[in-house]
Amino acid sequence: MxxxxxxxxxxxxxxxxxxEGRxxxxxSRCGRIHYKNAKPCACALVIRDGRVLLVRRAIEPFYGYWDIPGGFLEAEEHPAAGVVREIEEETGLCIRLTALLGIYVDTYGAEDEYTLNVHYLAEVVSGEPRPASDVSELAWFAPHELPLDLAFRSDYQALEDWQRAMRGEFTPMALT
Ligand SMILES: [Zn+2]
Known part of the structure; x- marks a missing residue:
């Protein structure tokens, strides 16, 4: 603190x-408890022809590292809406969500800056991929050729879960 x-x-x-246990x-004056919470984020593994779209970060933290596209949600925004907005901003692609892959707790740069990351699977509806805000490069990667310089722990976890799903080891949750 x-x-x-x-x-x-x-x-x-x-x-x-x-x-309350921690x-x-x-x-010290009004007695209010200041709870610490993770910031909610939404990301999408956009899949085309069996490959996943990753973006190279053009901002800190982890400038120059590969990342799953997505970002911080607005206060009133549902993750399913926020991720579509973020992907359009970063990549120019209009996407459709196909499943919920997983939810991952992570940190954003600083050790105590926690994020709660909702990761969807998605497909492209329209648009041509182009690097836009906060991104310098886009590329599609097959499951066996993923880059090793990923930005966040949740990137590794989500991509590992995607590989597991591709092998049929678990089924991502259907969206209602
Ligand atoms: Zn106070």
């Missing part, structure tokens, strides 16, 4: 206290 943390309600200083930040 940062030593200069203050309460967003009253401006009082936050203290580390053991509350260390939490509690306001």
């Amino acid at each position: 940062s030593r200069d943390a203050f309460c967003s309600c009253c401006g009082g200083s936050l203290k580390q206290r053991y509350v 260390e939490r930040q509690v306001c």
Whole structure:
């Protein structure tokens, strides 16, 4: 916890206290508990001819590393809508979601900056892939030729789950 943390309600200083089974930040003035939560993100493994679309990051953290396209959700946004928006922004592709692959907890750069990542499988509806915001390059990878310089732990986990699904070891969840 940062030593200069203050309460967003009253401006009082936050203290580390053991509350509800774990260390939490509690306001020394108004007593409010400041819960830490992961930021929700949505990503898509866009599949075409058995290959998955990955993007090379043109922003920090992990500038230059390969990543599954996606991003942070807006406050009111459902992951299924947010991921379609993010993929269009990053790749120019209009996609259709085909299944829910998995949900992964990860960190974004800093150790304590947690993300909750909803990963979908998707297919291309229209558009030509072109690198757009935050992305310098796009490429399609077969399951056996995935790049080794992936940005995030959740990239490795989701791609491993995709490989398992391709081998028939588990079935991604149908979307209702
Ligand atoms: Zn307070």
